[in-house]
Amino acid sequence: MKLLFIGARLFDDVAFYTKKMGINTVLTESNPQAQNIGLSDSYHLVPRGMEHPKEIAIKEDVDGVVPLIGIDEPLKDVALLKEELETNYGLPVVASPLNAAAISGDKIKTKEFLTKNNIKTPEHTLISSGEKVDLKGFPLVLKQAQGQGGKNIKIALSKEDVQYYLEEHDSALVERFLDGIEISVEILRWKNQTVPLVPVYKGKTTLDCIHPLKKMKKAPLNIDDTEIGTDAHNYNQSIRKIALNIADLLGTEGTADLDLIFDKINKKTYILEINTRPSGTRYLTAASSDINPLHELVDMATGSWNSNNVIKRMKEYFALEVPVGNYPSDKNNYQFREFQGENSWIIHGPENHQRITIRGKKEENCLKTAAQLNLNLEKFRN
Missing domain, CATH: 3.30.470.20 (ATP-grasp fold, B domain)
Known part of the structure; x- marks a missing residue:
C-alpha cells in the first residue's frame, strides 16, 4: 500500500502510524526548509499548487492521496484535484469536495448555508464603507469573508471602532457578540x-x-x-x-x-x-x-x-x-x-x-x- 501526502507540516502526526501500518509514504512539499520531509519514505519538492502533486500521484501509482493542509486558501484547489483524480483515475483523495470547500472557506457563504437550513447562527449583517452604517447593540464582532486564526477579526465597542475598521477594510461581516x-x-x-x-x-x-x-x-x-x-x-x-x-x-x-x-x-x-x-x-x-x-x-x-x-x-x-x-x-x-x-x-x-x-x-x-x-x-x- 502506497499513499501520497500533500504538505509536510502535519506529517509528523501520521508518520509513526504509517510506519506501524507498513504503508509506503510519498510526500510533496513546496518549502525546501520544511520540517518532517525526511520522515516519509520518499519526497518531492514541488512548486505551490496541485498540478505537480497530481502528476506525482499518477506517476508513483499510489493507492490514495491524503492532503495534510491546515489552511483554507488551497482547499478549493485540493477539491478540484480530488474531482479529477477520483473521476478520471479512481484514486481516492481524502478531502472535501468543491461545494463544501467553497462554502466553508467563505464566512458569508457559510452564513447563507446555515440560514438556508434553519441552523442557529449569531445575528449578522453585511456593511460596507460606501454605505450609511447604523449599528446598535455593541459590542459587535467584525470579520472578513476569508481568514482564519483570528486574522482581521475585531470586537467593536463603538461606532468609531466600526469606522476605523472600514477604513482598513472596504466591507465587513458583522455579528452580535455573544457572552x-x-x-x-x-x-x-x-x-x-x-x-x-x-x-x-x-x-x-x-x-x-x-x-x-x-x-x-x-x-x-x-x-x-x-x-x-x-x-x-x-x-x-x-x-x-x-x-x-x-x-x-x-x-x-x-x-x-x-x-x-x-x-x-x-x-x-x-x-x-x-x-x-x-x-x-x-x-x-x-x-x-x-x-x-x-x-x-x-x-x-x-x-x-x-x-x-x-x-x-x-x-x-x-x-x-x-x-x-x-x-x-x-x-x-x-x-x-x-x-x-x-x-x-x-x-x-x-x-x-x-x-x-x-x-x-x-x-x-x-x-x-x-x-x-x-x-x-x-x-x-x-
Missing part, C-alpha cells in the same frame, strides 16, 4: 458514513479576541448543568447530532471542524463556522476519545475505514491542553505522538508555540500530571 463558551467538535465523514467526535471546551469568549490556541482547553465539554438546563452528557450528545447534520448537509469528506458558542445569556447554542481541514483541537480529540483524526484519514485512503469500527473504539478520558511556549523536552517529535495508557501526555507544536496535551482517567489525574510537569494552570483560568 458565552467556545466549543469545537471534529467530524469524520467518508463514503456517506459520518462520525462526530468529542465536543471540546475552548474557553469563554473575550473582548480582546484571544485565540483558542492561547487558552487552556478541555475535553469532553463539561458545562455546569444549571447553565444548560440539562446534564452535560445529553448536551454533548445534542452537539454531536448538530455536527452530524451539518456535515451531512454540506457533504464534507475526511475531517472537518465545527465551531459553536453557547450563549450564557439566552441559554442557546449557535453555530459559527465549519472548517473542512484538520483542527487545532485534534490532540484533545485523540486524548479524550482515543480516536486520532489524522490516523483516520490514512484509514480512509487505504479503504479500511468504517464508521461502526470508530464508534466501537471510542473511549472516554478526560483531557487538558496547555500552551507552554517553549518547554524543555526531547519528546516533541513523531515518535512520541501517541498517548500511552490512560494517564499520559504529549508535547507538540513549533518553537514558541508549543502545547502539552494531557490524558487522564479523570480530571484530577490530569491536574496531577500538570503539577508533575510544573505547568501553571492558574494564569489560564477565566
Whole structure:
C-alpha cells in the first residue's frame, strides 16, 4: 500500500502510524526548509499548487492521496484535484469536495448555508464603507469573508471602532457578540458514513479576541448543568447530532471542524463556522476519545475505514491542553505522538508555540500530571 501526502507540516502526526501500518509514504512539499520531509519514505519538492502533486500521484501509482493542509486558501484547489483524480483515475483523495470547500472557506457563504437550513447562527449583517452604517447593540464582532486564526477579526465597542475598521477594510461581516463558551467538535465523514467526535471546551469568549490556541482547553465539554438546563452528557450528545447534520448537509469528506458558542445569556447554542481541514483541537480529540483524526484519514485512503469500527473504539478520558511556549523536552517529535495508557501526555507544536496535551482517567489525574510537569494552570483560568 502506497499513499501520497500533500504538505509536510502535519506529517509528523501520521508518520509513526504509517510506519506501524507498513504503508509506503510519498510526500510533496513546496518549502525546501520544511520540517518532517525526511520522515516519509520518499519526497518531492514541488512548486505551490496541485498540478505537480497530481502528476506525482499518477506517476508513483499510489493507492490514495491524503492532503495534510491546515489552511483554507488551497482547499478549493485540493477539491478540484480530488474531482479529477477520483473521476478520471479512481484514486481516492481524502478531502472535501468543491461545494463544501467553497462554502466553508467563505464566512458569508457559510452564513447563507446555515440560514438556508434553519441552523442557529449569531445575528449578522453585511456593511460596507460606501454605505450609511447604523449599528446598535455593541459590542459587535467584525470579520472578513476569508481568514482564519483570528486574522482581521475585531470586537467593536463603538461606532468609531466600526469606522476605523472600514477604513482598513472596504466591507465587513458583522455579528452580535455573544457572552458565552467556545466549543469545537471534529467530524469524520467518508463514503456517506459520518462520525462526530468529542465536543471540546475552548474557553469563554473575550473582548480582546484571544485565540483558542492561547487558552487552556478541555475535553469532553463539561458545562455546569444549571447553565444548560440539562446534564452535560445529553448536551454533548445534542452537539454531536448538530455536527452530524451539518456535515451531512454540506457533504464534507475526511475531517472537518465545527465551531459553536453557547450563549450564557439566552441559554442557546449557535453555530459559527465549519472548517473542512484538520483542527487545532485534534490532540484533545485523540486524548479524550482515543480516536486520532489524522490516523483516520490514512484509514480512509487505504479503504479500511468504517464508521461502526470508530464508534466501537471510542473511549472516554478526560483531557487538558496547555500552551507552554517553549518547554524543555526531547519528546516533541513523531515518535512520541501517541498517548500511552490512560494517564499520559504529549508535547507538540513549533518553537514558541508549543502545547502539552494531557490524558487522564479523570480530571484530577490530569491536574496531577500538570503539577508533575510544573505547568501553571492558574494564569489560564477565566
